[in-house]
Amino acid sequence: MNKSNSPRIGLHTGIAGGLHNALLKARLLGADTVQIFSRNPRGWKARPLEAEEVEQFKRVREETGVTPVVIHANYLINLAAADEGIREKSVASFREEIERGLTLGADYLVLHPGSARGACESDAIRTCAESLKRACEGLELDSFRILLENTAGQGECIGHRFEHLREISERCPDLNLGVCLDTAHAFTAGYDIRDEDGLSAALDSLDANVKLENVLAVHFNDSKAAYNSRVDRHWHLGQGHIGADALRRVASHPRLAHAAFLLETPVDETCDDACNLEALRSFVRQPDQGEAA
Numbered sequence: 001m002n003k004s005n006s007p008r009i010g011l012h013t014g015i016a017g018g019l020h021n022a023l024l025k026a027r028l029l030g031a032d033t034v035q036i037f038s039r040n041p042r043g044w045k046a047r048p049l050e051a052e053e054v055e056q057f058k059r060v061r062e063e064t065g066v067t068p069v070v071i072h073a074n075y076l077i078n079l080a081a082a083d084e085g086i087r088e089k090s091v092a093s094f095r096e097e098i099e100r101g102l103t104l105g106a107d108y109l110v111l112h113p114g115s116a117r118g119a120c121e122s123d124a125i126r127t128c129a130e131s132l133k134r135a136c137e138g139l140e141l142d143s144f145r146i147l148l149e150n151t152a153g154q155g156e157c158i159g160h161r162f163e164h165l166r167e168i169s170e171r172c173p174d175l176n177l178g179v180c181l182d183t184a185h186a187f188t189a190g191y192d193i194r195d196e197d198g199l200s201a202a203l204d205s206l207d208a209n210v211k212l213e214n215v216l217a218v219h220f221n222d223s224k225a226a227y228n229s230r231v232d233r234h235w236h237l238g239q240g241h242i243g244a245d246a247l248r249r250v251a252s253h254p255r256l257a258h259a260a261f262l263l264e265t266p267v268d269e270t271c272d273d274a275c276n277l278e279a280l281r282s283f284v285r286q287p288d289q290g291e292a293a
């Protein structure tokens with residue numbers, strides 16, 4: 001746990017040219033932490049990790065001190081799928097994600113709980129938990145944590161209520177699941193974090209359901225989609241419907257200071273990674289802290 005009163009900050013970044021390049025980019029931008037895909041996020045088939053690239057990744061990680069290292073699971077995985085074929089592929093693919101994470105020495109693996117598609121929500125939650133248990137069967141996770149990410153609730157996705165995350169976690173007590181809070185998803189799913197009371201209420205609900213100490217990562221995004229729209233559109237910090245004041249309250253909130261804050265914001269002509277990271281840095285920086293080491 002982070003002892004200082006401001007969180008570690010970083011971003012999701014690409015792995016073009018090698019996994020270690022994500023660490024180098026994070027370092028170049030002055031980030032403390034990073035999120036990556038360990039493979040192509042939109043294909044079932046992953047190229048196996050070579051011993052050499054694993055060794056290089058670990059060495060560069062040591063050199064850069066970037067931590068925690070967070071992996072986001074690929075987008076095809078749907079552990080809640082009612083369709084058996086998709087579910088089986090998803091379990092195998094998620095197991096592979098875990099194995100890759102363990103091989104790389106990553107800290108967290110972020111997972112979307114999945115989509116009901118034809119089944120009711122409570123069935124989907126049960127299916128997700130069962131699939132998770134199967135994917136992890138026989139693996140030693142040790143300190144590696146799987147984090148369930150809250151969703152915007154688009155389509156028939158589960159995970160848009162903190163209660164869903166609780167139920168999945170409670171159904172797999174041995175997995176010690178953690179949580180990744182996505183600010184944009186929470187907002188469009190109906191948690192109004194724009195004012196202080198709304199943020200407090202959302203954090204209270206999160207704490208009551210999954211305990212804030214288990215919220216190990218925050219996907220720190222503004223939203224291009226409106227409140228309660230159930231639409232998932234990340235946007236530049238301070239330029240979306242959540243807004244700078246509200247985001248500053250989240251980033252400087254003492255109840256979240258132990259979590260790793262990660263941007264998943266777009267890169268375009270208005271603002272890029274450096275620009276959004278600078279905004280995040282200004283939000284977490286306490287006025288009396290000066291330059292943090």
Ligand SMILES: [Zn+2]
Nearest residue numbers: 072110112149
């Ligand atoms: Zn995600």
Ligand SMILES: [Zn+2]
Nearest residue numbers: 149182219264
């Ligand atoms: Zn996210």
